[in-house]
Structures are given as structure tokens and as C-alpha cells.
Amino acid sequence: MKVVISGFYGLGNTGDEAILESIVDNLREELDNPDITVFSLSPQETASTHNVKSVYRGWRHENKEKIRALRQADLLISGGGGLLQDTYPTKVIFGPLPYYLLIVFLAKLCGAKVMFFSQGIGPVNTRYGKLLMKVFANLADLITVRDEYSKQLLHKLGVKRPKSIVTSDIVFGFMPKEDKACLESLPLAEEDMNRVVAVSVRPWFGRTEHYAEMAETLDKLLEKKDVIPVFVPMEGHHDVKASNLVIERMKHSDKVHVLAGDFTPNQYLDFIGRSRLTIGMRLHSLIFATLKGVPHIGISYDKKVESLLKRSGMWDYSFLLEEIDTNKMADNAIHLLENRDAASALITENAKELRSEAVRNVDLLREYFGN
Known part of the structure; x- marks a missing residue:
């Protein structure tokens, strides 16, 4: 074909x-x-x-x-x-x-x-x-x-x-390969990943309030838990800039790291999969977390993000972009960190169905158009 x-x-x-x-x-x-x-x-x-x-x-x-x-x-x-x-x-x-x-x-x-x-x-x-x-x-x-x-x-x-x-997003049918390039680019040891909170932010049509809200949330989380926030830029220099705009607003900016914006999807997936928790705006940062059974908090700027969070089981911990509550977000993050195994089990079960539906896209292609 x-x-x-x-x-x-x-x-x-x-x-x-x-x-x-x-x-x-x-x-x-x-x-x-x-x-x-x-x-x-x-x-x-x-x-x-x-x-x-x-x-x-x-x-x-x-x-x-x-x-x-x-x-x-x-x-x-x-x-x-x-x-x-x-x-x-x-x-x-x-x-x-x-x-x-x-x-x-x-x-x-x-x-x-x-x-x-x-x-x-x-x-x-x-x-x-x-x-x-x-x-x-x-x-x-x-x-x-x-x-x-x-x-x-x-x-x-x-x-x-x-x-x-x-069906579901075809990325749920992604075939991951182990690749520690992201981790190896940071001054962190492998055991530090048990404290890493992966963070994904993006620009959104001139809106800037979410940079301050994310900064405040991360500061509250750092003051209450021994975590290491690491920004994961999913769209090159655009997300690197957005990440830096958050860091500029943080009181504890010396405790965070930013990955380069030029890793492969598989390398970002590997890194998010090793993290303790993900807080994300980018849809595919949340899909990567779901694929790997990582508890996550989403910030929904679009119906597609909300839809994914409902299917992964994490919507109750997440927020619409216009309705971010920094105290509640920090509390939700702490709850997921302290109850990680239960949250991970729920996500992993939901991910099985999403993966099956993703692969069905190709099954339907073959059924309708032959081989």
C-alpha cells in the first residue's frame, strides 16, 4: 500500500x-x-x-x-x-x-x-x-x-x-525505547528521579497569568515537599521561553532545572516516565505521563486536554487555564505524591484501554482500505 x-x-x-x-x-x-x-x-x-x-x-x-x-x-x-x-x-x-x-x-x-x-x-x-x-x-x-x-x-x-x-490519540500506540539522554543532560543522579516533578508550560495567545500561577504553585510545593521541578519544553524555543518566564517569577528558582528543547519525543517520554509527578499544559506531556502510569495534573486550555484528563482519570486534580487555584493545585500535587501507587494503578488501567483504541486506528485502516 x-x-x-x-x-x-x-x-x-x-x-x-x-x-x-x-x-x-x-x-x-x-x-x-x-x-x-x-x-x-x-x-x-x-x-x-x-x-x-x-x-x-x-x-x-x-x-x-x-x-x-x-x-x-x-x-x-x-x-x-x-x-x-x-x-x-x-x-x-x-x-x-x-x-x-x-x-x-x-x-x-x-x-x-x-x-x-x-x-x-x-x-x-x-x-x-x-x-x-x-x-x-x-x-x-x-x-x-x-x-x-x-x-x-x-x-x-x-x-x-x-x-x-x-478511538484515541495514536500516541497511545507509541513504541517506546529506553533512552536516558534527558536525564544524562542534567546534574542529577538516577535516584533523584524519585523526587522529580516534570513541568510543561506553553505560550497561549498572549496570556501571561498562568506563568505567575505556575510559579506560585511550584514555590508552595517546594516549601512543603522535597521535590525537584524540571521543565520539559515540548515545542523547542517557544516552551523554553515559557519555562523561563515561570522561573523568573519563582522565589525558589535556584531549585529548578530546564531541559533543552531539542530532544526527541522518545527521549522526553523516557524522562517523563521516570518522574514522580507531571504538571502539564501540553497535551502530549500528559499523554506521555498516562502512557507511563505517572500521576499528572493538567492545565486545560482546550477541550482536547480536558477530554484526555477525563479518560486518564486525572481530571479531578486538574484545572481549566482560566480557573487555576494555586493553593489547591499545590495540595493536589502533594496528595498525588503521597498516594502515588493508587493513582498510578488507576492511570495504568485506563492507559490499557487507550492503547487498545489507538491501535484500532490502524485496524480500521486495514479493514476499510485493505493491505
């Missing part, structure tokens, strides 16, 4: 690179010698990292190559991740929503089947975005979404052909 994968690849986002690695690994595990081409902003790096063919994803060049790849393909996989949304500016053919749907339209014109793969849908709030979804998303031959909210939103947007199937 010849497959083209379209997504937010080659831009240094750990979550999206983990999605790509999971898709490629699971396709190779379940299909006979799939021929894979990835649309990427860094095609040479993507090709080298994953041993695939790769074409530049933007419209500035290699458009003939994109069309050639789609004409030769049996299937376009659009996803996974939160591709279909208009949170970011959308103008005619610019912005995530028109870009990914135009790739879908091109694939159909070229004779390829289309699967929306393990996607998180929305938000889609503009009139233009809703029109694009109703016209072009209905061209898909198979849709799997990673949560019930996405399924309901598709229905509201008039996307009914085909019906959508709820």
Missing part, C-alpha cells in the same frame, strides 16, 4: 513528531511493507529520521511533487492531532483548516482514498471555517477521532459522510 501522511510535521513540535513516529511504526507493524511519503516542513530531516520519502508541505515549492505523490498514493492519512481548527488565523487558503482540507481535496482529485486519522477536531468558530468543514470534510472515506467531543462537533458541523469513529 502506498500512503501519504499529511500533518503538522517537521516544525519541532514534540507532540506532532510523536504522532508521526507512532503512525509510521504502527503502519509498519500491521501492514506488509507500506510505501510511506510524509508532507513535512523539514523533508530531509523527516526522511532521515523515519526512513520514509518526504515532500515539502508548504505551497511555496514542490507542489508538483505533492500532486505526484498523491496521484501514486492509495491512501492519504490526514492526521493525527488537532489539525482541523480555526483558532489560528484563517484566510482563504492560509491557516490550518484550509491547508489540510485542500490537501484532502487534492487527494480526492488525484484518485486517492482519504482517512482522517485519530484527529482532535476544533474549535471551528468562523463562518468560513464551518463552510470549509461541511464541504470538504465530507469528502473523507473514513474518519477516526480521538475523543467523543470531536465526534459531536463533526456532527454539529454537518460532517456526516462517513460517520466518525471514536
